[in-house]
Amino acid sequence: MLVLAALPVHAAITLHARVLAAPGIAAHDVRVVLAPEMAQPGVFALHLSAAAVAVPALGWKQVGMDVTGTLQRRGDGRWHMQAPLRLRAAPGRALRDAQIDVTLDPLSDTAVIVIDQGATRIDAALPMDAPLHVQLQLTALPLSWLGGALGAAMPGASVRNGSASGTIALDADAGSLRVSGRLGVEGLAAFAQGGSVAAQGFGLRGDFNLQHDAHATRLDFDGALRGGELLAGSFYAQLPARDAPLDVNLTRDAAGTLRISRFDYQDGNAVALDASMALGAKGELDSLVVRRANIDLARAIPRYASTWLQSHGLPGFQGMGQAQVTLDWQRGVLNALQLQLHHVDMADTSGRFAIAGLNGALDWRSGTTLAPTTLGWRAASIYRVPLGTVQMRLRDAQGLLTLVAPAQIPLLGGNMLVQHFSFAPAGTQRTRLSTGLAFTGVSLGELSGALGWPAFRGTLGGAIPDLRWQDGRAVLQGGLSMQVFGGYVAVTRMSLAHLFGVAPELGADLSLHGIELAPLTSVFDFGEITGKLDGNVQGLRLVAWHPVAFKAELHTAGGGRISQRAVKNLTSVGGGGGLAGGIQGAVLSLFSTFGYKHIGLSCTLANDVCTMGGIKPANGGGYSIVEGDGLPYIHIIGHQTQVDWSTLLSRLQAATTGQGPVIR
Structure with a gap:
């Protein structure tokens, strides 16, 4: 402003700076040319260019800039400029062909900037001595323009599509970025970690606060998700077309560890989830605490679980009924699990298993003794072999879930007696599950029909004294003895893996x-x-x-x-x-x-x-x-x-x- 005030009436001035730097921004090879318009007093022709502008917090590294227009001093002492604005090599090809309108007020030391490019509009207000402390009003801002900022905060993340509208405040300086406000996003397409995490057609709206520095990135969001698809490893979700409230607080440290201290999500009657979790730098789950999860299986499975189930060998899994879950899982060890089931039906469409009328509860916590619970079903089947109605009383005793008393299950005209059962959720793979089974009066004819065998006659009886789950396999300890066709068959060294897999x-x-x-x-x-x-x-x-x-x-x-x-x-x-x-x-x-x-x-x-x-x-x-x-x-x-x-x-x-x- 001093230069303009001292400028002779008929003189022009050219300024050149090899480097101009301020906290959080640096411009190289900056040229400014001011020339008075002879026919219009108080009006100056302005040309401003910079070969390379760097704003690390926004992901700008070698962004070229060119502005050519007029600068005019008004009667109230403010300066006004209108000009085309062109940036080169900005993330997302931002502002390649825009119009800029700038009003400078020396008395209040503020600048008001309006940038238009097609349907996109940016209204900014900032102090002239601190140009990276900005109040912004965004209209249809392409999210690809913010790809540099996202990449700076989350290395490896990339935005391909979508737009944002709202009001935000931005404060940036050397090595740090603080952004907060209220934002609405539509049609977001983005990915990270080589495509293992991705979003497509994703929408959200709400209040947020983002802080990024060399040590960590912190984000608080309180709003709602709306529509689109999400992918994270084997988890895939199709979000509802209506608002689904979400309240989340997350921190990502310099080592890449992501900690979500709060994740509160409400999808109508399908899912209500209050949880926290931590993921390692490669996306592996390190801890998960579910404080509350209310699930309607008929709605939740096709929306959130179908791809995960398919990746685990259950492409045709179907379910209905209500489930409530709480759990605490830390570094590969389960510390607590509470499960309540109401009128649950589950089935694999390929016929590997089915269960109907599953009701009851499980209550287990590591190192404690809790009151017994009851869990049972009206009917079930394994590979189309039907199992009758059963009610089982289960007791947690110092971290071991066991049967209170043997349970008898009707099986093909006879019975299967579960003589003992123990499950250690926090145990190692070699000691996690053990059970003993006995079979009496099982019809070979009915079994043959269920399995599609030839029509054998007679009955089958036998026992499995100890069946254990070891290293991901069901392993028979001792032997299985079956009475059949007037003789007997002894089975030893039996192991079974991927029972319900492909x-x-x-x-x-x-x-x-x-x-x-x-x-x-x-x-x-x-x-x-x-x-x-x-x-x-x-x-x-x-x-x-x-x-x-x-x-x-x-x-x-x-x-x-x-x-x-x-x-x-x-x-x-x-x-x-x-x-x-x-x-x-x-x-x-x-x-x-x-x-x-x-x-x-x-x-x-x-x-x-x-x-x-x-x-x-x-x-x-x-x-x-x-x-x-x-x-x-x-x-x-x-x-x-x-x-x-x-x-x-x-x-x-x-x-x-x-x-x-x-x-x-």
């Missing part, structure tokens, strides 16, 4: 003793065999319920009778073996059954190839599968020792579904 994995060893072959073979169109069967299956491994490895050996304990149909199919399974002992096909057709002394067959499956064997090596090559007893004498020999597993399965399928022979 590809469940089962491992076990099986031992068979005294299985009656007549009722077993009568189920299949394989042909009748009488006698008793022994054997074992070692190293059985199923993936998605399909065998990928095992070593099996089956043999009869004593002799019996075998039908012509079974003779033919055993011959086919062994690779088209022959008949020995001089019995010709014409004579063989006169008999419907034959006596046998031994039957034996083995298969070792590895790399999709079955290495086969029988009772013993046969004279002349191959291996004996059936050794006859009496007349007519039969001897079945297998010749193929290496059989593709799919080929063997097709032979077995043909053997059990084809037409039986006609005896004339």
Whole structure:
């Protein structure tokens, strides 16, 4: 102002500064040219340019500036300027072609600046001696223009779309930025952490206070979210098209740790959540405290949980009913959990599990003893095997959740008795869960129908004395003994992982003793065999319920009778073996059954190839599968020792579904 006052009437002045600096701003190669307009007293032509303007708090590094217009002194002593404003290399291509209107008041030492560019308008008021202490009124400001400020506060964050309107106050100096006010945002598109955190079509409105310096970024927001999509790792949400109130306080330190001390979110009847959490620099969850979570499953699951469930192997999960949850989880250890369920139904559309009428509560806190709670369901199923109604009393005793008394669950005409159950939520993976089960009177026919097996007859009974959850797998301690077909099957070394995942994995060893072959073979169109069967299956491994490895050996304990149909199919399974002992096909057709002394067959499956064997090596090559007893004498020999597993399965399928022979 002093320069202008001293300027001769017909003189022009040119100013050049290599660097102009103030707290929080620096301009390089600054040029100002003032020239009086001869025909208009008190009016000056103004040209202002800067090769590079840096405002670290706004993310400006090498921003070029050019202003050319007129400066006029009014009668009240104020100066007014109108001019085009053009910036180069500003974040988001801000102010590339704008109009600026500036009013300077030397008496009050203030400047009022109005910037227009299309639908965008910025009204700013600031003291002339502190240009980064600004009051702003924003109208349709592109959020991409603020990308530099966001990147400075949250490294790696980027804004692609959206606009903001509202009133804010900005204070910036060397290394710090303070922004507060009331803001409305529409159509926000942004991402951070390489795209693992993103927003699309996102809207919000409310009061905020942001502070950023070299040590931390702090944000307080009290307002509402509206519409759009959010992604954070495997969490994906479709926000409601109406206002959803949100009150949040967060701090991000220089190491990248994000602490959300308050997160209060209300989405109508779908979710009401009051929580706090901390995330590491790579986005990993470090702690989570849920003070209150009221959830309507039918509304909340499709809106907030469908993608997370899909990433955890439950793409078709559905639910309805009400749940209330509180929990305290710190650095991988659960310290407290309270759960209340009201009329909850849950199901996997692929049929892996379902539960209906789930009601009750759980109350658990580490290191304390609490009163028992009750939890039960009206009906449930696992892989379409139905489980009947049950009520379980659960007690928390010094951090261990246990059954107060054994619980009996109806199962396919019989019962499954949960003899004991203990769950240590704060325990290690190796000691977290243990249970014991006993089965009585379970109908094999109903079980076969539920699982899509052939129609076996009889009942099943047995026990699992100790089943534990270890390292993410269900592991059988001891053995499972089942009574079936007049004998029993012993299962040892059983483990099960990803039970409800895309590809469940089962491992076990099986031992068979005294299985009656007549009722077993009568189920299949394989042909009748009488006698008793022994054997074992070692190293059985199923993936998605399909065998990928095992070593099996089956043999009869004593002799019996075998039908012509079974003779033919055993011959086919062994690779088209022959008949020995001089019995010709014409004579063989006169008999419907034959006596046998031994039957034996083995298969070792590895790399999709079955290495086969029988009772013993046969004279002349191959291996004996059936050794006859009496007349007519039969001897079945297998010749193929290496059989593709799919080929063997097709032979077995043909053997059990084809037409039986006609005896004339």
